[in-house]
Each structure stands twice: as C-alpha cells, then as structure tokens.
Amino acid sequence: MSSKMPSSNNVTQARRTVQQLKIEASIERIKVSKASADLMHYCGEHAKYDPLLMGIPASENPFKDKKPCAIL
Amino acid sequence: MGEMDTLKKEADGLKAQIEAGRKAVNDTTMATLASGVAAAPRVQLKNRKTLKGHLAKIYGLHWSADNRHMVSASQDGKLLIWDTYTGNKVYAVPLKSSWVMSCSMAPSGNLVASGGLDNMCTIANIKGASPKTLRELDAHEGYLSHSRFLNDSEILTASGDTTCCLWDLETGKQKVIYKSHVGDCMCLAVSPDQNTFISGACDSSAKLWDIRDGGCKQTFIGHTSDINAIAFYPSGTAVITGSDDCTLKMYDLRADQEVNGYQDAALNAGVTSVSLSSSGRLIFAGYDNFNCNIWDSLKAEKVGVLSGHDNRVSCIGVPDDGLGVCTGSWDSFLKIWN
Numbered sequence: 001m002s003s004k005m006p007s008s009n010n011v012t013q014a015r016r017t018v019q020q021l022k023i024e025a026s027i028e029r030i031k032v033s034k035a036s037a038d039l040m041h042y043c044g045e046h047a048k049y050d051p052l053l054m055g056i057p058a059s060e061n062p063f064k065d066k067k068p069c070a071i072l
Numbered sequence: 073m074g075e076m077d078t079l080k081k082e083a084d085g086l087k088a089q090i091e092a093g094r095k096a097v098n099d100t101t102m103a104t105l106a107s108g109v110a111a112a113p114r115v116q117l118k119n120r121k122t123l124k125g126h127l128a129k130i131y132g133l134h135w136s137a138d139n140r141h142m143v144s145a146s147q148d149g150k151l152l153i154w155d156t157y158t159g160n161k162v163y164a165v166p167l168k169s170s171w172v173m174s175c176s177m178a179p180s181g182n183l184v185a186s187g188g189l190d191n192m193c194t195i196a197n198i199k200g201a202s203p204k205t206l207r208e209l210d211a212h213e214g215y216l217s218h219s220r221f222l223n224d225s226e227i228l229t230a231s232g233d234t235t236c237c238l239w240d241l242e243t244g245k246q247k248v249i250y251k252s253h254v255g256d257c258m259c260l261a262v263s264p265d266q267n268t269f270i271s272g273a274c275d276s277s278a279k280l281w282d283i284r285d286g287g288c289k290q291t292f293i294g295h296t297s298d299i300n301a302i303a304f305y306p307s308g309t310a311v312i313t314g315s316d317d318c319t320l321k322m323y324d325l326r327a328d329q330e331v332n333g334y335q336d337a338a339l340n341a342g343v344t345s346v347s348l349s350s351s352g353r354l355i356f357a358g359y360d361n362f363n364c365n366i367w368d369s370l371k372a373e374k375v376g377v378l379s380g381h382d383n384r385v386s387c388i389g390v391p392d393d394g395l396g397v398c399t400g401s402w403d404s405f406l407k408i409w410n
Contacts, residue, residue, distance in 0.1 A: 004223050014075075014076060018082050020291075021083055024288075025290055027290065031099050032095045032102070032327045032331055033099050033100045033105065034326075035309070035310075036101075036105045036106070039307065040109060042309075042352060043352050043369070044352075046306070048356075050349050052349040052396070053113065053353055055392075061073065062157045063396075063410055068247055
C-alpha cells in the first residue's frame with residue numbers, strides 16, 4: 001500500500017462524495033401520492049394469489065403433516 | 073485546506089438540494105392513503121415444521137428457487153440443505169471456518185455459498201456424490217455478511233470492509249466493486265429484474281446500485297442505527313429495511329424517500345431479518361427479542377406474531393411461491409409457518 005499524505009486522501013474522498021451527491025441530486029422524483037397509490041395497487045392486484053394472506057387449504061399445504069388414516 | 077472547505081460547502085449544498093427535492097414531492101403519507109384500504113386479515117400462522125439438526129446458533133437461511141429445498145448456516149461449522157416438505161436433511165456441507173454469518177443458494181440449486189469472519193465467500197457444488205468446494209472468493213478486507221447468486225457464474229457479496237462486490241465464478245476474481253458506504257455492509261437484496269441491487273450498512277443508510285456499472289444511484293437515509301436486513305418489494309419499486317434502531321422503513325425508489333415506517337413504542341429490540349409475503353402486503357420481521365412480528369406493509373399496523381423460538385430470530389425467508397415463511401434462530405432450530 002503506498003503511503004499517501006493524509007490531506008490528499010481526504011481531498012480525494014471529499015471529491016468523490018461531491019460527485020456522488022451530484023448524481024443523487026439530479027434524479028427525477030415522482031410524488032409520494034403516486035408512488036403510494038402504485039404500491040397499494042400492486043398489493044391489491046396480487047393479494048388474491050398470496051397464500052399467506054388468503055390461507056392455504058389443508059390438502060394443498062406441502063408443509064402440513066399428513067396424518068395417517070386408520071380404516072376402522 | 074481551502075479546497076476541503078469548498079468541497080464541504082458544495083457537499084452540504086447538494087445534501088440540502090436533495091432534501092428539498094424530496095420535500096417537494098412529499099405531498100401525503102402512505103398511512104393516510106391506506107386508511108381507506110380494507111384491513112389485512114388477522115394473520116394466524118401455525119408452526120408446521122421444526123427443522124432440527126444444527127448444534128449451534130443459526131445465522132442464515134435461503135430458500136431454493138424450487139420452493140422446496142433450503143440451505144441454512146450455523147456456527148456449528150455446517151451448512152445443511154433441507155427438504156422442507158419432509159423435514160429431512162439432504163446434504164451437509166462442512167465449513168473450513170465455523171464463524172459463518174451468511175449462506176445462499178444459486179437459482180439453479182447446484183451451488184451454495186457461505187462466509188463470515190474468514191472474510192471469504194466459499195462456493196460449493198452440491199450436485200454430485202458429495203459436496204465439493206468450487207471456489208474460495210478471497211479479496212474482501214472484512215467479514216462477509218451476506219451473499220446472493222445472480223446465476224451459476226456470478227455472485228454478489230456484502231462485507232464488513234464497507235464494500236459490496238460482484239464476482240466471476242469462472243475465474244474467482246472480482247468483476248465490479250461497489251464503493252460508497254462508510255460503514256460495514258450488513259445485507260443486500262437483488263431487484264426482481266436483476267439490473268440493480270440494494271445494500272444496507274452500519275452507516276444507517278441503504279444504497280441502490282447498478283449491478284453492471286457499479287454506480288450508486290440512490291442513497292436512503294432516516295434510520296438511526298445499523299441496517300441489518302433489507303428486501304425488495306415484489307414490484308421492484310420499493311425496499312424494506314430493518315435496523316438496530318428497532319424500526320423498519322419502506323423506501324420508494326421513484327419518490328426517492330421513506331414512504332412508511334413500522335415501529336411500536338413497546339418494541340425495543342433491534343430488527344435482525346426481514347422478508348415479504350408474495351403480494352408484498354405482509355412484512356415478516358425477526359427481532360432480537362426472540363419473536364417475529366408480522367406487519368401490514370400498507371397500514372403500518374402489526375397484524376400477527378410468530379412466537380416459538382427460545383432465542384433471537386436471526387434470519388427469515390419466504391420461498392418464491394409464497395407458500396410459507398421460515399424463521400431461523402440462535403436456538404439452533406428452523407421453523408416453517410403458514
């Protein structure tokens with residue numbers, strides 16, 4: 001590892017930070033109302049296919065222990 | 073030191089600009105909008121299976137893309153691959169270093185990865201007569217906290233050295249290094265379209281990265297302590313983070329800010345792990361206090377609890393088909409619920 005002067009290391013780091021902040025400052029943002037509405041819409045559309053939300057019938061539950069049937 | 077002062081002023085100015093830009097689109101809260109949505113049903117999930125076999129704390133778990141197999145990692149020095157339908161162990165992969173902190177399985181099911189305080193990510197091939205070490209990815213200067221395969225030839229890692237990395241498994245070399253965090257990287261999650269990934273770190277921020285060009289596109293702030301867990305919303309347009317500050321947050325990528333928060337004054341345990349149900353409506357969060365809380369992601373209300381572990385819940389996962397949720401704990405057990 002080359003030994004750098006502490007001051008030039010800090011300057012390089014600071015320049016990188018400014019560069020990164022410029023990228024982040026320039027993005028286009030949509031309104032929170034639209035973003036939230038879209039997320040809510042996604043949830044709504046997919047809810048009926050969500051087994052943990054809708055429940056799983058015992059016959060279709062791969063994790064449920066199948067009890068042996070005794071024929072009396 | 074004139075240039076440092078100039079740069080600092082410029083940085084402060086840009087931060088203020090970002091804050092103003094975020095405020096300008098902050099026209100409402102999700103909680104307000106979601107008040108009209110029907111409440112999620114009170115979620116009562118039962119413990120269907122308890123997977124016993126590890127002899128020490130479990131630190132990681134990852135479902136296979138086949139929704140049936142799962143890999144778990146424990147500081148007993150083993151990775152176990154389970155058939156969760158039967159509860160049987162299918163393979164055991166002995167680890168060179170028992171200080172494992174994470175594990176993952178490739179979408180193909182052919183490879184598993186593990187790593188931890190050895191600073192390495194070890195890749196093993198589990199299809200064959202017996203598990204074989206394929207590669208040792210050795211370049212991080214800090215512990216390996218997390219890993220996720222993109223495919224059988226590429227894997228992403230997160231490290232305590234504050235960087236994340238994309239590795240080429242054919243050569244064992246680093247392809248892309250993601251540098252911007254100023255604290256240990258603790259977790260990562262890949263976007264559904266595999267173009268971006270998100271990382272959470274001890275600097276309390278989450279960062280969105282372009283996988284291919286290595287650039288950090290967005291930084292999400294607001295947490296006041298380490299971010300231990302992170303997950304993409306299934307739509308790919310939002311992320312959920314869990315932190316040592318005892319809260320979870322939802323950040324929307326297009327609004328570039330926090331749009332919902334999940335906290336409870338009574339909860340004073342850090343969040344260790346997070347996973348979502350297939351529609352995104354339910355958030356499963358593991359905490360230091362041995363429980364897993366279930367949150368309604370839209371209304372930000374607690375709708376259930378998974379209790380049964382005798383120690384910290386360290387990892388959680390929902391398979392791609394959404395048919396259950398698995399919790400892994402320091403009590404050495406994995407539990408499957410639905």
